[in-house]
Amino acid sequence: xxxxxxxxHELAQKLRNExxxxxxxxxERDEVKFDI
Amino acid sequence: xxxxxxxILAEFGLPYRFSKETIQNAEAISDKITxxxxxxxxxxxxxxxxxxxxxDAKDFDDALSLQKLPDGNWxxxxxxxxxTHYVKPGSLPDVEARERATxxxxxxxxxxxxxxxxxxxxxxxxxxxxxLCFSAVFKLNDKAEIxxxxxxxxxxxxxxxxxxxxxxxxxxxxQGI
Numbered sequence: 001x002x003x004x005x006x007x008x009h010e011l012a013q014k015l016r017n018e019x020x021x022x023x024x025x026x027x028e029r030d031e032v033k034f035d036i
Numbered sequence: 037x038x039x040x041x042x043x044i045l046a047e048f049g050l051p052y053r054f055s056k057e058t059i060q061n062a063e064a065i066s067d068k069i070t071x072x073x074x075x076x077x078x079x080x081x082x083x084x085x086x087x088x089x090x091x092d093a094k095d096f097d098d099a100l101s102l103q104k105l106p107d108g109n110w111x112x113x114x115x116x117x118x119x120t121h122y123v124k125p126g127s128l129p130d131v132e133a134r135e136r137a138t139x140x141x142x143x144x145x146x147x148x149x150x151x152x153x154x155x156x157x158x159x160x161x162x163x164x165x166x167x168l169c170f171s172a173v174f175k176l177n178d179k180a181e182i183x184x185x186x187x188x189x190x191x192x193x194x195x196x197x198x199x200x201x202x203x204x205x206x207x208x209x210x211q212g213i
Contacts, residue, residue, distance in 0.1 A: 001084060001086050001195055001196045001198075002206045002210055004084045004086070004100075004101075004102040005198070005203060005207065005210075006207060006210045007102060007110065007207055008100055008102055008112065011110065011112065011158075011176055011180045014180035015180050016181065017082055018180070024109075024169070025108070033143075
């Protein structure tokens with residue numbers, strides 16, 4: 001399954017680059033979670 | 037149940053349990069998949085499929101599939117559990133879900149939108165189980181340009197459940213970073 005994961009990741013990066021090139025705004029922020 | 041958890045639920049007006057009737061109703065829903073169910077759906081069970089969710093997740097509500105097509109393009113499937121197959125309009129779980137609108141994820145607990153039999157069992161896309169889904173299927177070329185798209189009902193079988201850290205680790209290893 002790792003190969004599929006990697007290919008999907010590469011496709012996702014290409015799609016995301018294109019999206020931001022066209023003016024999309026990222027509202028996402030890193031979320032922090034602690035293991036205590 | 038911890039008092040502090042109760043306090044958080046009360047503060048935000050969150051429900052903390054389902055009525056007995058709603059749970060009974062959900063328990064009575066059959067998880068059997070019939071020949072007819074299968075014949076009306078596009079079959080993705082033999083295509084590599086996986087889910088990625090937080091480590092502590094119990095509801096795996098969406099899955100991804102990928103296969104290389106004979107024409108050299110990629111077929112990417114985005115699959116979400118077909119809850120409508122199990123929850124009928126106007127039924128108790130439906131009415132309650134409308135009221136709740138969403139599952140609420142607290143740090144160590146979840147207040148699910150649907151009773152656990154649905155959210156964590158029947159409609160959770162657990163590995164090696166046949167699952168009815170609604171899917172968006174895209175045909176992409178190597179530049180990730182969409183060549184074709186299809187939306188509809190499917191049956192899938194996840195091969196693997198990744199947690200986010202596992203998926204991240206796999207990517208880093210495979211990329212040799």
